Amino acid sequence: MEILVVGLNHKTAPIEVREKVAFNGPKLEEAVNILKTSDVVKENIILSTCNRVEIYAGVNEINAGVEGIKDFISDFHKVPKALLDKSLYIHKGQEAIRHMYRVAASLDSMVVGEPQILGQLKDAYDAALQNKTTGMYLNKLMRKSVSVAKRVRTETKIAESAVSISFAAVELAKKIFDDLSSKSFMLIGAGEMAELAARHLINSGIKDGYVTNRTTARAEELAHEFRGKVVLFDNFTQELRHIDIVICSTGAPHYILMKEQVHRIMKERKQKPMFIIDISVPRNIDPEINDLDNVYLYDVDNLQGIIETNIQERAKEAEKAEQIVDDEIGSFLKWTASLTATPTIVALRNKAEEIRKSELEKTLMKMGPLEEKTIRAIEQLTSSIVNKLIHPPTAALKAEEEDKEQMLGIIQKLYNLQIEDDNDKT
Amino acid sequence: MEINVLLFELALTFYFIATIAGIVEIFRGKKTSSRLAFYLAATGFLFHTANIIVRYIQGGHIPVTNMHEATSFFSWCVLILFFFHELRYKLGLLSSFIMPIVFLLMFSASIFPREIKALSPVLQSYWFGIHVILAFLGDAAFAMACGIGIMYLLQERFVKSKHLGGLFQKLPSLQVLDDINYHLITLGFPLLTFAMITGVIWANSAWGTYWRWDPKEVWSLITWLIYALVLHLRLTVGWRGKKAAILSIVGFVIIIFAFYGVTLILKGSHVFM
Missing domain, CATH: 1.20.1440 (de novo design (two linked rop proteins))
Structure with a gap:
């Protein structure tokens, strides 16, 4: 059995191609079942996300497998093979294992270290399990991939620091306020990043949300979305005294919040700290506000600066992760090697031969001096009995396909054979 | 040994x-x-x-x-x-x-x-144990508040100046540092107050007078006034965060002066005779 990965991702294919070959919802189930009936593909899992479409397969013969899978994608999605050839990558054997580990550990992701991919991979595996499209090899590889991903997560800091502006803002808020559950935020204006930051704050359990916008209708829309309260744009500064986190992103060409105003607001709120995030360009908040005690003002460049350092750090951690992947490939290869029957057969033969020799020796000693011819006859007798006894199990072992691992285990146990195997049974 | x-x-x-x-x-x-x-x-x-x-x-x-x-x-x-x-x-x-x-x-x-x-016989009273334990626990709370105050000032500097390195990551959040600083002062202040009350009672039983303007007494009073001010400013005009941190460092410096300076340079009944 050979492992094979055929697929495309955000690096090799633009969205126009990716959406053409995506296996969404019910299509996925249909696809895995069609592949199951194929002669060349023995096992399969299909992973389809917005950034990648990949087919993991166990095949008997690599080239036939590759062609079979390509034909399948082309037929299923009615896409010309020429278009696929430009985008598809093919990984075989060891490289296929590496690829699957890297995908699971989020080393191949657009944002390295983002955690969703592992869940998506598990979902793909669940779909395969439900349709019984996997066998021993992919099952083992899948379990291994999950454990590699977990190892990477715990042993490196790959997913530790924020790499998006909105998330960096929330991380910072936690370093200022610690627990957000008693805090409130106000969204001034609306923009994609500001909304995202608000969503992160809500996910972190922030208590209250307020929304203000020049067009009240838009404010109401957002307030509904965040279950927040609408504040009229004309008097948002009056509300600021009970707001802890301000996220500002309006299209205003000038400052909408001045130092004197915030100075007054801070007095009113008895200097309780305030975190102001100005995502607007041009800036909407007077930068001098950062000089006030207990006020922390961050603009887009400040946040960008944070995530750039974090991205560099992730790159460093990714190197450590690649090392882990390398180690784990070795352990998978050892497992596949343990599946070949040869070492067990050799051990069985050796054991039988050992018994035969020692018993023969004992008997010959008891019988006293004998003729050379008689000795040889006895030797031949023992050999042929042993060989005849061993032949059926060895033949069966060599022939077995489906439950080879189990059968090897049984034989090793029955005959108490010690096979060198330091492969961990995860 | x-x-x-x-x-x-x-x-x-x-x-x-x-x-x-x-x-x-x-x-x-x-x-x-x-x-x-x-x-x-x-x-x-x-x-x-x-x-x-x-x-x-x-x-x-x-x-x-x-x-x-x-x-x-x-x-x-x-x-x-x-x-x-x-x-x-x-x-x-x-x-x-x-x-x-x-x-x-x-x-x-x-x-x-x-x-x-x-x-010495003059110190033999059961007020002695209560007085010193209260006084030292109070001072210890202020020592902790000073350490926490330094941590706060550092962390505040990092957040303000946007230098978010490893030390920023390891230090606790500003809110937690400020809260604990406040808790420590609200712990230290009553301890100090009770230490002074027991001291006064004890002084009366030992020397027959409540207050003798002994240097230690004077400096304790100064310390007490400073922490009273810290609490007062915090509750009325919101002197929290940086200002509270600085005051808790200043307060502790004065305690240290009172502790060593008064005993070694100035003389009084708290000099161990």
């Missing part, structure tokens, strides 16, 4: 290593901090506690009757509060900022003569 001296030296040594470990921790770039300094401090604390018990048994009273014993007992009280906060709140880098204070107190204790003296 006497057993109590040996125990003291062991404690001092462990505090020294803990201090070094704590300082190394500050400059170690990693985002997560190790608790090595904490375990070293805890080991030293066991020897330290044994030392205090031995001296208590040998002297027959709480060992605070000379400068050696008093500073040693002071740092012991700081450690009690340190362990409580470390275990309860698990504040990153707390040991890096508290252990230097503990070590410096212990180091100064090691310089003073160590003989165990009998308690």
Whole structure:
């Protein structure tokens, strides 16, 4: 059995191609079942996300497998093979294992270290399990991939620091306020990043949300979305005294919040700290506000600066992760090697031969001096009995396909054979 | 070597290593901090506690009757509060900022003569134990507030200036530091108040007068007024955060002056005669 990965991702294919070959919802189930009936593909899992479409397969013969899978994608999605050839990558054997580990550990992701991919991979595996499209090899590889991903997560800091502006803002808020559950935020204006930051704050359990916008209708829309309260744009500064986190992103060409105003607001709120995030360009908040005690003002460049350092750090951690992947490939290869029957057969033969020799020796000693011819006859007798006894199990072992691992285990146990195997049974 | 001296030296040594470990921790770039300094401090604390018990048994009273014993007992009280906060709140880098204070107190204790003296008759009262324990626990709370205040100022600097390195990651959040600083002052202030009340009662029973304008008394009053001001400003005009942190450092500097300066330079009944 050979492992094979055929697929495309955000690096090799633009969205126009990716959406053409995506296996969404019910299509996925249909696809895995069609592949199951194929002669060349023995096992399969299909992973389809917005950034990648990949087919993991166990095949008997690599080239036939590759062609079979390509034909399948082309037929299923009615896409010309020429278009696929430009985008598809093919990984075989060891490289296929590496690829699957890297995908699971989020080393191949657009944002390295983002955690969703592992869940998506598990979902793909669940779909395969439900349709019984996997066998021993992919099952083992899948379990291994999950454990590699977990190892990477715990042993490196790959997913530790924020790499998006909105998330960096929330991380910072936690370093200022610690627990957000008693805090409130106000969204001034609306923009994609500001909304995202608000969503992160809500996910972190922030208590209250307020929304203000020049067009009240838009404010109401957002307030509904965040279950927040609408504040009229004309008097948002009056509300600021009970707001802890301000996220500002309006299209205003000038400052909408001045130092004197915030100075007054801070007095009113008895200097309780305030975190102001100005995502607007041009800036909407007077930068001098950062000089006030207990006020922390961050603009887009400040946040960008944070995530750039974090991205560099992730790159460093990714190197450590690649090392882990390398180690784990070795352990998978050892497992596949343990599946070949040869070492067990050799051990069985050796054991039988050992018994035969020692018993023969004992008997010959008891019988006293004998003729050379008689000795040889006895030797031949023992050999042929042993060989005849061993032949059926060895033949069966060599022939077995489906439950080879189990059968090897049984034989090793029955005959108490010690096979060198330091492969961990995860 | 006497057993109590040996125990003291062991404690001092462990505090020294803990201090070094704590300082190394500050400059170690990693985002997560190790608790090595904490375990070293805890080991030293066991020897330290044994030392205090031995001296208590040998002297027959709480060992605070000379400068050696008093500073040693002071740092012991700081450690009690340190362990409580470390275990309860698990504040990153707390040991890096508290252990230097503990070590410096212990180091100064090691310089003073160590003989165990009998308690002079004038001090023999059961107010004695209550007074010194309240006073030292109060001072220990202010010592902790000073350490926490320094941590706050550092972290505040990082957030303001947008230098968000490893040290920023390891230090606790501003809110937690400010809250704990406040809690420590609200703990220290009543302790100091009760220490002064018991001191006054005790003074009356020993010398027949409540207040003698002894330098120690005067400086205690100054300390008390400063922390009263810290609490007052916080509650009325919101002097929290940076200002509260600075005041808690200033307050502790004055306590240290009152503790060493008054005893060594100025003279009074708190000089151990």
